[in-house]
Amino acid sequence: MFPFFRLGPVLVQLPGLALLGGVWVGSSLAEKEAARLKLNAADVYNLIFYGLGAGVIGARLAYAARYLSAYLTNPLGLFALTPATLYPDAGLVIGVALAALFGWRRKLPLRPTLDALAPGLAAFLVALGLAHVLSGDAFGASAKLAWSIYLWDDYRHPAQIYETLAALAVFVITWKQPLGRTGDGLNSLLVVALSAAARIFLEAFRGDSVIWAGGFRAAQLMGLLLLAVCLWLMKTWAQPALPKEAKP
Amino acid sequence: MIATLPQDTRRWTTVMAVVLALGTVWTFLSRVPPAATTGGAPPPSAREGFSAPDFTLDLLGGGQVTLSELRGKAVMVNLWASWCPPCRAEMPAIENVYQAYKDRGFEVLAVNTTFQDSEAEAAAFAQNFSLTFPILLDRTGAVSARYLLRALPSTFFVDRQGVIRSVVIGGPMSEAVIQSKVEDVLKETP
Numbered sequence: 001m002f003p004f005f006r007l008g009p010v011l012v013q014l015p016g017l018a019l020l021g022g023v024w025v026g027s028s029l030a031e032k033e034a035a036r037l038k039l040n041a042a043d044v045y046n047l048i049f050y051g052l053g054a055g056v057i058g059a060r061l062a063y064a065a066r067y068l069s070a071y072l073t074n075p076l077g078l079f080a081l082t083p084a085t086l087y088p089d090a091g092l093v094i095g096v097a098l099a100a101l102f103g104w105r106r107k108l109p110l111r112p113t114l115d116a117l118a119p120g121l122a123a124f125l126v127a128l129g130l131a132h133v134l135s136g137d138a139f140g141a142s143a144k145l146a147w148s149i150y151l152w153d154d155y156r157h158p159a160q161i162y163e164t165l166a167a168l169a170v171f172v173i174t175w176k177q178p179l180g181r182t183g184d185g186l187n188s189l190l191v192v193a194l195s196a197a198a199r200i201f202l203e204a205f206r207g208d209s210v211i212w213a214g215g216f217r218a219a220q221l222m223g224l225l226l227l228a229v230c231l232w233l234m235k236t237w238a239q240p241a242l243p244k245e246a247k248p
Numbered sequence: 249m250i251a252t253l254p255q256d257t258r259r260w261t262t263v264m265a266v267v268l269a270l271g272t273v274w275t276f277l278s279r280v281p282p283a284a285t286t287g288g289a290p291p292p293s294a295r296e297g298f299s300a301p302d303f304t305l306d307l308l309g310g311g312q313v314t315l316s317e318l319r320g321k322a323v324m325v326n327l328w329a330s331w332c333p334p335c336r337a338e339m340p341a342i343e344n345v346y347q348a349y350k351d352r353g354f355e356v357l358a359v360n361t362t363f364q365d366s367e368a369e370a371a372a373f374a375q376n377f378s379l380t381f382p383i384l385l386d387r388t389g390a391v392s393a394r395y396l397l398r399a400l401p402s403t404f405f406v407d408r409q410g411v412i413r414s415v416v417i418g419g420p421m422s423e424a425v426i427q428s429k430v431e432d433v434l435k436e437t438p
Contacts, residue, residue, distance in 0.1 A: 004399050004417065011399050011418040067428035077424025084416050085425050136295070153293040200271045204278030208297065215279035224271050231264040235257070 001136040001151060015131035016083065022127020023052065030120035037112045037183045043103075044116050050102050055095025062090030111185030111237065118178075118188040122171035125195060129164030138163060141207040157205040166198035185237050193230035196223045289410065294395040296415055300325065300406045303391045305359065308370055308383040313357060316410065321353045322433035324426075325404040327392060329361045330369040332400040338420035339377045345426045346381050353408070354430055356381035361400065363389035407433045 005012050027048045034044035063085050064071040064078055071077055077085075103113055132138040140149075140157030148155040170191060180186025200223040203209060210218040292301040300323075304314040315323065326342060328335035346356045360370040362385045374383050386392050395402065403421065405414040414429050 006399065013418075063428070064424075067424070067431060070424045070427035070431065074422055074424035074427070077422035080422045080425050082416060082421065082425050084414055085428065152295055152298065153291060197267070197271065200274060204274065209280065211280050215282060216275065217278065217280065220271075220275040220278065224268065224275060227271060228264075228268055231267065235260050235264065238260070239257075 001134065003135050013083070015135040015137075018127050018131040018134055022124040022131075023048075025127070026120035026124040028120075029123055030117050033119055034113075034116040037116050039108065039112055039116055040106075043106045043108055044113060047099050047102050047106070047108065047113070048117070048120070051095045051099030054098035055091040056086070058094030058098075059086040059088055059091025062087040062094070109183075111188075112183035114185045114188035115178075115183050118191045119171070119175055121188075122167070122174055122191050122195075125167040126164060126171055129160060129167045132160040132163060136160075137208075139207050140205050143205075156207055159202065159206050162202050162205060163198075166202060167195070170194045170198065179234075180238065186234055189230045189234045189237070193227055193234070196227040196230065199223045200227065294404065294412070294415070296412050298412055299410050300404060300412050301394045303394065305384040305386060305391060308360070308367065308374060308385060313382055313384055315357065315406075318355055318357075319410050320408050321355045322408055322430065323355045323357060323406040324430065324433075325357050325359060325395070325406060327359045327361055327386075327395060327397055327400060327402045329365040329400050330373040331365065334419035335401045336373075336377075338401060338426075339373075339379065341421065341423040341426055343377065343379055343381070344423055345430055348427075349430050349434065350381075352434055354434060357384055358382065359384045359386050359391055361389070361392050361397065362387045363392070405429045405433045 003014055005014065027045060030048060031041045031045050034041040060078060066087065103110075136151055138160055139151055140159030140162075142154045143157045144155050145157070147158060149158045149161075150156075173194065174187055174191050178187040179190040200220050203217050203219045203223070206217075206219075212218050212221065290298050292299040294301060300315060302314065302316045304312055306312055315325070324342070328339075330336075342356060342358070346354065358379065358381055360367075360373075360383055362370065367385060370383060370385065373379075384391075395404065399418050401419045401421075403416045403419070404412050405416075407413050413433050416425070416429070
């Protein structure tokens, strides 16, 4: 764990740097894949950046909305460089919604666009794992094993390393052996399905799970739902399209 | 090389069913036992979701403060030094929020990292900014080490049960940021 280093007067947050690196590599891969799939690469690139921008701004505005009186009194607080004042779930929803709206307005075809984004998403998930290694977030459950790490005053599963290795495996599998025909959307579903499956398996070794009724881990239940949707879509999208009825 | 899905719909349905069944069984087997979630306070560590590590420190001007004796109050533990520019920049905002919320059970413990500062500088700093909250002196660095101090200022928002709810590393924090975090920790019922 090595979350910060000081560069003169600036405190550089290494997990944030890892995420920025992930965005850079991911968007470059998506741009290349878009060109290969004969999509407008600039549109795909803009879709990513509008989505990311909207996600960050939305996360901050949603946080401010929860503490409206504080931010109405001190509106400059909106511009504070404090990651602890973001509402990530809202940011994710807003970012995806704006990216979808942008794609719809630019008439980007759904399945090829998803396939163009797939390797970028897989690469970003590797960077997310590295960010967790650096920050110590997403930490493991207490366990005394030969490979345990000492973190947060206990010996724990190196859950962040499991997460990074799993994301790397998903990236390699879907990059080296993409699923389906070019641009049919199946490879993007494979990235999501494999990532969901990895999360379902690895969540069992986490020490920070959100627990729902009955002791169930929220991430596993959400992962199962996501996996089921992906598998169903894969089955549906893999069917050869029926020829359109000839007009009289 | 490009992989393909089985074209046989029934085979694919079987694969789906097996994968989802395995996932469901694993999810069931890896449930968290009830004892693990109702076993009292979390262990101490300097991160969100854990109990704030306890400490007793001397106060600037005399006396001592023990963190655990403030249980029932929301506490902001702020580690600072007089030579640190962001610490200087955020102190007036901390004082304002302290004045606004102290009657609702909010306390500030401003821990001066005296092992890398000096008591005289800390006293001059407190006087300069007219600080009214307790200034604690970490002469040995033991508390800073326990709170894994890597950057100044570092701030820990502790709820009424003694659990850290938010950590802000670096600064300066704006008044809105501090206020939002304080409102969060004050929500916890005593």
